[in-house]
Amino acid sequence: MFELLGVPPQVLFGQLLLGLINGSFYALLSLGLAVIFGMLNVINFAHGAQYMLGAFAAYLLGQYAGIGYWWSLLLAPLAVGAFGIVLEKTMLSRLYKLDHLYGLLLTFGLALIIEGVFRQVYGVSGQPYPIPALLQGGQNLGFMFLPNYRGWVIVASLLICLATWYAIERTRLGAYLRAATENPVLVQAFGINVPVMITLTYGFGVALAGFAGVLAAPIYQVNPLMGSNLIIVVFAVVVIGGMGSILGAILTGFGLGILEGLTKVFYPEASNIVIFVVMAIVLLIKPAGLFGRER
Template sequence: MFELLGITPQVLMGQLLLGLINGSFYAVLSLGLAVIFGLLNIINFTHGAQYMLGAFVAWMLGAYLGVGYWWALLAAPIVVGASGLVLERLALSKLYHLDHLYGLLLTFGVALILQGIFRDAYGISGQPYQIPDLLAGGHNLGFMFLPNYRAWVVVASVIVCFATWFAIEKTRLGAYLRAATENPTLVGAFGINVPRMIMLTYAFGVGLAGFAGVLAAPIYSVNPNMGADLIIVVFAVVVIGGMGSILGAIVTGYGLGLVEGLTRVFYPEASSVVIFVIMAIVLMLKPEGLFGRSA
């Protein structure tokens, strides 16, 4: 059997799959962050908590109402998006004329409050969430075993990322969003309701976090810290891709997931820091990010 530097294909492909799955979450989460930052100029530190909220809403729908995975996959992002809508109207909208720092502090505070509430209510041990029957089991590909649910996570994230990219880059609505990112005053003077567009964009961005949370629920245990552990890596992904760049967030998300997986194969000690090393290099050589526009 083919081996590379003493690494068996099973190990290599297994880690690449793990990297691709992590990359799927990085891509969906960083996409939401990029959409929000692009239009609102808000660094949404609540994003990790909103991802956790998505997982918890899915779990609560199942535990308390008997709602299954597929309906939860639809309902939880809507619930999380609606909570984002309220947050934007009641708090974030008051900060747009102030420095970025205020938005960052507010969203960081909200994240701590959300995590605290769920930690208090459910502890930190985590709640189990079953893989839906349709996606149970897996396929033996000869060189590796591919669990169906993990394959679904990759496929679902690719579909969501592509649909979001298409909506933003190829539709009239997306043109409004891109234009409002550049010059919201002029877009408003064309008769477009920019404040409503900003509100709905924020809701959509956090809805993506909620969607990622539901996808993650059967893989990782549903616990209050699941977002906090991930969000720092996701911010690094966004910085590497270019703040506000939709394509950058998607490509960098998947790419860094794979890089992380490969690092785990060849130099495991560096796997938890490789993304931050890349971020430091990118910031030194191309501060606007790989896909960002220079100021």
């Protein structure tokens, strides 16, 4: 069947794998953005810089503390999340009653500052980060060769996305979070500390970006610009899925990654713009996004 389309199976499945890998990062990053916007109504333009911080945290932990990949996968997101909590307490918390534009401008400025500092110290050539020994090599599936680490990235991303969706949509904690966004005064009357909950929610969303950065470090070089190269696409994914929609962020992230991979097979010239074309079509038909709700 593939030969009838003029595409060798190895090329098609290779691009589908690449699309799934890209989709894994789109889903993780857009999920973090959706959590932050859905719970805090903040458009976090610093998300790309925080993704980059996760990669650099893993790199620095390895270089100066001798901490390997597996511990970095835990410690780096915690460090980036803690940094996000500091930002929320000192800056973002002052903007919640203002228009969304103020939060966007603040986080955009923070992204420029963070990236500028790392560019000044490390340049833009990038730093290598090794694949952990346990995940080196790959599997011959017959129709394609699957590198172990890339398979791990897809599985890890999917597990984290599903766990986050379950926690927010199916647990009591998630119900408190959703209620706090709708009526914080009522929720606080039940003895729940809403400001602390909001702060931890922002920290969690930022930690998701840091986790994605650690996953990306062995695939892409650790580079101060790695976040800015990705964040515009991720925002397009969030808009298509619906701002604040957890399920929309996950499904749209993986789906658009696959679509981008297929476009590289059949019409490579359009692969860089296909997501933005989809965004334009979705906004014309359903301005709230595929899974979003009209506000």
